[in-house]
């Protein structure tokens with residue numbers, strides 16, 4: 001979507017950049033000229049992704065570079081190390097994509113106390129820690145940085161069976177809006193993306209395992225009747241991390257093929273046939289006449 005070189009000179013940290021959506025977004029940011037530091041807990045995974053993205057970038061003109069630094073987002077010292085290594089390699093940090101997450105589907109009454117803590121610590125505490133560390137650095141150095149948080153549609157609607165994730169994503173979304181209000185005076189912007197289903201191994205293994213996968217087709221209730229493509233999400237992420245979105249802050253943009261709209265009271269009536277609609281129309285018109293005393 002953006003022109004070549006749209007992110008030239010920008011350095012962006014992507015948490016969870018070794019796999020899934022974080023990897024796809026990192027690939028596109030690099031194509032647009034950004035230098036990207038990917039981080040997550042598994043050094044071997046981010047090293048392999050960095051090797052792959054570096055190889056791809058070498059085939060392109062004007063692509064950025066990639067650095068891989070291991071980090072658990074629950075650990076402030078490791079976050080500071082990612083920042084120090086990024087600044088040492090690329091000079092400064094301009095953007096942060098909080099994409100790391102943990103999640104699994106389960107009836108809440110089956111969860112232990114620790115299960116809740118594990119998810120909330122990664123998604124809410126980790127997002128806060130990284131945003132705080134980078135925000136302090138930007139304020140101290142007069143850098144007008146940008147944070148983008150990967151949220152979910154159920155951060156606002158809520159959802160059964162993923163309660164720790166919903167609580168954490170909801171908290172991170174309110175943090176996004178609150179800090180957008182507070183740090184606007186420094187020129188720092190914070191936004192979020194709320195994706196519907198985008199196939200990744202990480203999400204599908206933990207949210208659609210068998211027999212759930214055979215029982216429910218995630219596309220059936222989506223008005224556009226398909227899951228998202230990684231390129232579609234990467235386009236939106238690149239725009240929100242770029243200067244082209246310079247007057248957007250505190251916003252969450254939904255990209256879900258209309259999935260949340262399916263909750264509308266009558267949005268599921270697509271199985272009603274034309275003959276049935278003819279009958280329904282006549283019935284309603286009869287009732288209208290009756291109410292006017294014309295029946």
Ligand SMILES: CCC/C=C/C(=O)SCCNC(=O)CCNC(=O)[C@H](O)C(C)(C)COP(=O)([O-])OP(=O)([O-])OC[C@H]1O[C@@H](n2cnc3c(N)ncnc32)[C@H](O)[C@@H]1OP(=O)([O-])[O-]
Pocket residue numbers: 101102103104105106110111112113114115116118119152165196197198202203206207
């Ligand atoms: C498509 C829609 C939107 C998608 C959104 C996404 O976020 S997709 C992103 C998807 N990507 C990712 O999630 C990627 C990263 N995810 C991960 O690395 C892991 O999935 C994890 C760290 C979240 C949990 O791993 P782990 O279990 O090895 O970690 P641990 O040893 O620290 O234990 C934590 C506690 O949780 C308990 N528990 C665990 N599973 C279940 C269960 N099914 N049932 C019940 N409980 C469960 C476990 O028993 C333990 O409690 P206990 O018994 O000690 O009191």
Ligand SMILES: NC(=O)C1=CN([C@@H]2O[C@H](COP(=O)(O)OP(=O)(O)OC[C@H]3O[C@@H](n4cnc5c(N)ncnc54)[C@H](OP(=O)(O)O)[C@@H]3O)[C@@H](O)[C@H]2O)C=CC1
Pocket residue numbers: 015016017018019020021022039040041042043045071072073074098099100101102103122126150151152153194195196197198199200201202203
């Ligand atoms: N796929 C989808 O349909 C949807 C996804 N999302 C969101 O998109 C984002 C990416 O998910 P997706 O790509 O699907 O799944 P992945 O499992 O591929 O991505 C999650 C990433 O988070 C990293 N991570 C997990 N725990 C930590 C931690 N403690 N510290 C640092 N990194 C960590 C993982 O790497 P490692 O294990 O090496 O640490 C992994 O790279 C998440 O925020 C998710 O909630 C939202 C809506 C829908």
